[in-house]
Amino acid sequence: MNYYIITGASRGLGKALAEALLEDEQNCVVGVSRNSTITHARYRHQPLDFSDIAGVEHNLHKVFAPFEDAQNLVLVNNAGVIGEIGYMGQSKNEHFEFVFDVNVIVPAMFMNLFLQSYQHRQNCGKMIVNISSGAGQKAKDGWAAYCASKAALDMLSQTAQLEQDQLNTGIKVFSVAPGIIDTDMQEQIREADVDQFSSVQQFRDYKAQGALASPEEAAQKILRLINEPQIARGVVCSVRDF
Numbered sequence: 001m002n003y004y005i006i007t008g009a010s011r012g013l014g015k016a017l018a019e020a021l022l023e024d025e026q027n028c029v030v031g032v033s034r035n036s037t038i039t040h041a042r043y044r045h046q047p048l049d050f051s052d053i054a055g056v057e058h059n060l061h062k063v064f065a066p067f068e069d070a071q072n073l074v075l076v077n078n079a080g081v082i083g084e085i086g087y088m089g090q091s092k093n094e095h096f097e098f099v100f101d102v103n104v105i106v107p108a109m110f111m112n113l114f115l116q117s118y119q120h121r122q123n124c125g126k127m128i129v130n131i132s133s134g135a136g137q138k139a140k141d142g143w144a145a146y147c148a149s150k151a152a153l154d155m156l157s158q159t160a161q162l163e164q165d166q167l168n169t170g171i172k173v174f175s176v177a178p179g180i181i182d183t184d185m186q187e188q189i190r191e192a193d194v195d196q197f198s199s200v201q202q203f204r205d206y207k208a209q210g211a212l213a214s215p216e217e218a219a220q221k222i223l224r225l226i227n228e229p230q231i232a233r234g235v236v237c238s239v240r241d242f
């Protein structure tokens with residue numbers, strides 16, 4: 001069996017990825033998010049709110065079962081939030097904590113526990129795919145916490161890969177920008193005030209012009225990375241390159 005732990009599997013990219021994986025009867029998916037929206041014999045849901053760090057610390061171990069018959073174990077850190085769009089100096093302090101908890105702190109805890117649990121497992125492929133964003137490489141006004149959180153995720157991934165290479169575990173780690181996808185997150189971006197995000201019209205135009213990828217199309221690209229990791233140009237990569 002192949003086991004995929006996917007955070008944010010309740011909607012958007014994470015759900016499309018989980019559903020695509022479940023089409024293969026060799027795959028089982030553990031989805032982690034606040035809501036459960038998938039019913040399938042090979043799907044297990046672990047409810048967790050990533051903005052509740054104490055709750056995550058208490059329940060995280062439930063995700064990482066022994067999976068004794070695993071041939072492949074894959075963690076996809078996909079859950080993410082953009083938070084309230086707005087300039088620094090006009091944001092609430094809690095906003096930074098919220099975005100970093102969901103986008104960085106909890107994904108780092110997932111990576112840590114995944115490695116702790118499965119690092120030394122023999123005869124089993126192991127991979128961590130963190131869903132990042134081009135915003136981690138290029139600043140956008142109004143998105144400070146989001147941009148910084150994705151930059152942090154990129155560096156966590158690079159460091160983890162360096163360490164796994166030193167340890168010779170064969171574990172692959174990626175931080176992949178999935179492109180612009182037609183999900184709730186994009187809807188929230190299009191609703192921003194132009195004073196809080198100067199490029200908002202560009203994002204409205206993307207939608208109007210049909211330039212957004214569907215979650216299913218984006219999921220296929222992530223699947224391709226999982227199945228053919230050699231297509232990535234490096235740890236930090238973009239679906240635009242495959």
Ligand SMILES: NC(=O)c1ccc[n+]([C@@H]2O[C@H](COP(=O)([O-])OP(=O)(O)OC[C@H]3O[C@@H](n4cnc5c(N)ncnc54)[C@H](OP(=O)(O)O)[C@@H]3O)[C@@H](O)[C@H]2O)c1
Nearest residue numbers: 008010011012013033034035049050079080180181183185
């Ligand atoms: N959409 C884009 O254009 C785009 C572009 C670049 C990068 N990305 C990245 O792609 C990933 C997926 O984005 P998406 O567009 O699919 O987003 P989405 O449609 O808004 O879905 C977000 C997912 O994250 C989960 N989530 C949100 N808050 C959570 C919390 N407090 N605790 C646990 N889970 C939580 C949600 O589940 P619940 O609500 O059930 O908890 C949901 O399943 C994100 O990391 C995002 O940054 C997206």
